[in-house]
Amino acid sequence: MTDFAGQVAYYACHQVYLSRRAFYIVVIDMSKKLKEECRMYDKDRHNPTGSLFHSWTYREYFHFWLQTINTYCNDGISQRDAQDTTAIKDSMANVNFHPVILVASHKDKMGRILHTLDTFYSQLEACLSKEQTLKRLISPYRYFEVECPPKALTQKQQMSIDLVKKCIVETVQKLPHWGEEVPLKWFELEKSLNQKKADGEKVLKRQLLKETAKTFSIDEDDLSDALRFLHEIGKIIYFSVDKLKDTIIIDVQWFVDAFKYIITDEKHFARKDNKNMLVNTGQISGQYMEEVWRSIKDNHDVTYFDTNVNGENDKHHDFAWQSYIKHKTDILQYMDKLGLMTRIETQLDLDDEEEMYYIPSMNRTDFPDDRKEALNRKQKSSMMVYFFKSYLPHFFFFRLVVNCVKKWKVCEEESFFKNAAFYKAEDAGHYFVIAVSKTSIQLQLFTRDETVKLSEECVKKVRRTVEEFIKEIIETFHKGIIYDMGFTCSDIEITDEDEKFFLRETDIYREIEKSEKMSCPKHFLGPHDHEIDTNKIRICFLNRESTSRDN
Numbered sequence: 001m002t003d004f005a006g007q008v009a010y011y012a013c014h015q016v017y018l019s020r021r022a023f024y025i026v027v028i029d030m031s032k033k034l035k036e037e038c039r040m041y042d043k044d045r046h047n048p049t050g051s052l053f054h055s056w057t058y059r060e061y062f063h064f065w066l067q068t069i070n071t072y073c074n075d076g077i078s079q080r081d082a083q084d085t086t087a088i089k090d091s092m093a094n095v096n097f098h099p100v101i102l103v104a105s106h107k108d109k110m111g112r113i114l115h116t117l118d119t120f121y122s123q124l125e126a127c128l129s130k131e132q133t134l135k136r137l138i139s140p141y142r143y144f145e146v147e148c149p150p151k152a153l154t155q156k157q158q159m160s161i162d163l164v165k166k167c168i169v170e171t172v173q174k175l176p177h178w179g180e181e182v183p184l185k186w187f188e189l190e191k192s193l194n195q196k197k198a199d200g201e202k203v204l205k206r207q208l209l210k211e212t213a214k215t216f217s218i219d220e221d222d223l224s225d226a227l228r229f230l231h232e233i234g235k236i237i238y239f240s241v242d243k244l245k246d247t248i249i250i251d252v253q254w255f256v257d258a259f260k261y262i263i264t265d266e267k268h269f270a271r272k273d274n275k276n277m278l279v280n281t282g283q284i285s286g287q288y289m290e291e292v293w294r295s296i297k298d299n300h301d302v303t304y305f306d307t308n309v310n311g312e313n314d315k316h317h318d319f320a321w322q323s324y325i326k327h328k329t330d331i332l333q334y335m336d337k338l339g340l341m342t343r344i345e346t347q348l349d350l351d352d353e354e355e356m357y358y359i360p361s362m363n364r365t366d367f368p369d370d371r372k373e374a375l376n377r378k379q380k381s382s383m384m385v386y387f388f389k390s391y392l393p394h395f396f397f398f399r400l401v402v403n404c405v406k407k408w409k410v411c412e413e414e415s416f417f418k419n420a421a422f423y424k425a426e427d428a429g430h431y432f433v434i435a436v437s438k439t440s441i442q443l444q445l446f447t448r449d450e451t452v453k454l455s456e457e458c459v460k461k462v463r464r465t466v467e468e469f470i471k472e473i474i475e476t477f478h479k480g481i482i483y484d485m486g487f488t489c490s491d492i493e494i495t496d497e498d499e500k501f502f503l504r505e506t507d508i509y510r511e512i513e514k515s516e517k518m519s520c521p522k523h524f525l526g527p528h529d530h531e532i533d534t535n536k537i538r539i540c541f542l543n544r545e546s547t548s549r550d551n
Contacts, residue, residue, distance in 0.1 A: 012340055012361035012395050013259050016252060018072035021233050023171050025101045026065050030120050030145065031109035034059040034127065059127045064394065066134045069100060071393045071481070099171055100137045101144070103164060108147035120145070133390060142167055185216040186226045190235060192216075193250050202251045203327045209248060239337055247330050258324050258331050259340055262292050263362055281416060282362035283344070286328075286355040293324040332357070336406075339399030339473075345409055358405065358416060360398035367417040367435070372493045375433070379454050380446035382536040383494065384463060386470060387440045387502050388483045396473060396481075397436035403469040404434060419495050427458040434466070435495045440502070441470065441483075444494055456539040463540060487537050489520045490530065503532075505541075512537050 032038075035057050056064075104120055121143045128134045144167070146160045147153075153161070172178060192212055196204065206223075213223045224240060227248065231238045237249035249255045262284065296319075324331065335341040344358045388396075401421045408423040411431060415422045420435040425445065429452050435442040443466055445459050467485075474481045487508075488501040503522060511518050512534045520530050 010260060010263065010361075012398060013256050013338070014068065015072060015338060015395070016237060016256055017234060018068065019232055019234055020072070021175075021177055023099060023101070023168075023175060024069050025103060025168075026062070026069075027103045027105055028058070028062060028124065029106050030104040031106040032058050034062070034123055062124060063127050063134070066100065066128065066137055067391050067393070070134060070137060099139065099142055099174075101142045101164065101167055101171060102138055104143070104145045106148050107145045108149050142171065182229070183222075183226075185218055185222075186229060188216045189213060189218060189226055190230060193230070193236065197251050200323075202249070202254050202323050203330050204248045204250055206246045206248060237334060239334075241337075243333055244337055247333070249330070249334060254320070254323070255331065255334065257320075258293070259335065261296060262289060263359060280363075280365050281414075282359040283416070284357050284359065286357065289357065290325055290328070293321045296321040296324075336402065339395065339402045342402040342405045344405055344415075358402075360401050360416070361395070363416055363418040365417050367420040367495050372495075375444075375446060375494065376491075378446040378448070378450055379452060381444055381454055381459050381540055382533075383488045383492065383498070384443040384540055385440050385486050385488060385498050385502055386443075386467075386483050387486060387499070387504075388481065390482055392436075392439055392441070392483075393481065397434075397441060399473050400434060400441065400466075400469055403472070404466070407465060407469075425458050425462055427455050427461075430455060430458045432462050433494055437495060437497050438499075440498050442494055442498065454539065459539050460542055464542060487540070489522050489532055508537075509541070512541070 037055055037057055038061060039054070039056075102121070102124065121140050125135065125138065128138075144160060144164050146164065147157045149157070189212070193204075210220065210223060213219075213226075218226060227236065227238045228240070230236045234252060235250075237252055237255060239245070332341065332343070336343075340361070341357050341359045344356050397419075401416070404421065404423055408425065410416070411422040411424060419437075420433055422431060422433050424430075425432055429447050429449055430445060431448060432443065432445040435444075443463065445454060445462060447454055470483075484502075484504045484506075486502050486504040488498050489503050490501050492498060492501055501522070503520075508518075508521070512532075515534055517531050518534055520532050523529055
């Protein structure tokens, strides 16, 4: 069982835990009104000031958690389960593969308040009125109201808890992978890894693990399958790509704590000059990162314990801070892969050649209006919009920003904001910005010199690469994420909400190709009737076959 931390910056690493081989319990405090802003009640825990979550209500958080579960879980339906009369189903008789158990807590704080018009469950379901996919995750048959008094439970209160326990058992036994056969030698390998973790090891090299696997008659191909399985059930972190394929993180909590210490424990920042830089912009130097890890020994017990396979506490060979310094390279490579943190090539704020890193989820700086005005004066392309039809995962943008940092250099001046990032294109004098709105990822190219004409070749090259990154990120989710590619019919500002101005590329391609001007098909009636500058859109077109982006 994993209890997720409440700080908003920590949400980005929840993907480490979320698995399609799991079920989920979502707990809602029913004494709070769903339309109230959470920060008004729990400022210390959530501390969302300035973040994308700043004004979120309880309703929005409930929606967010179900979206998150749906994003990282496989939603396929096998023939066996579709015909199973005992399978978990929703109110529409659809088979539900990753059911969520809803627990409404603090019923004792409700006093004599009665839900006369509708039940609390109905209020929760109403939060998902437009999302049938998310409604499939919940059911009134897996909804429970419990009390949390500061004293021993009464028999009635205990019965409510027992019903939740019973539902957990029934839910687990109906999951698609329940009863799946796993090779016994994989279990032996898992026990071996558990022992290594209990002995204080955090990271293993694949070559060394191969020798251990041989003792269980596990060959190279079988080892890859076993590692993928152990990754899916949350025992390890492993990716069989690039530089990561030779390294296995065997202590998942230790890895996540490395990130947590940097972003959430302000005791580490209290006496640091660059605290504000980290909190406001998400940028941190490699040296300061190591100082944060070393400070663990000042703020925590110097001995780092873990639980071994026998349920006993074993002392690690290295103190926690020592293990982080020792495995810094491996930690940063995995954080980069997960979109948690990446190295940036900018030294403007430093006097020496110190390495700098960027943590997107920490950035709380808005894209300022004066920068928007400056951008409007540039030669710029039409705004390319990737409109996510069902929903846009909240950390999709962060992962895209990290991927782009690997490909392009950032601008000399301030480049990162919580909702936008600026990069240098490979063509001299050309730059581009990637931004996020509630429903879209936005891309726009521009030139620094207002007299320099925008290069069509550069626009196409950047668009093609960005779309490759988007596709790569989508493929890391178990749940298919669907989007439409298009443009805004009006020259709105970057980061503005674009849904009312979105034109799907496949709908306008032919007319844009053959005309210099066209009436906006979205606003051809009424006072907002206007024409579209087709030249600005045309230079963004790739070949005809690549305009359909229903991924």
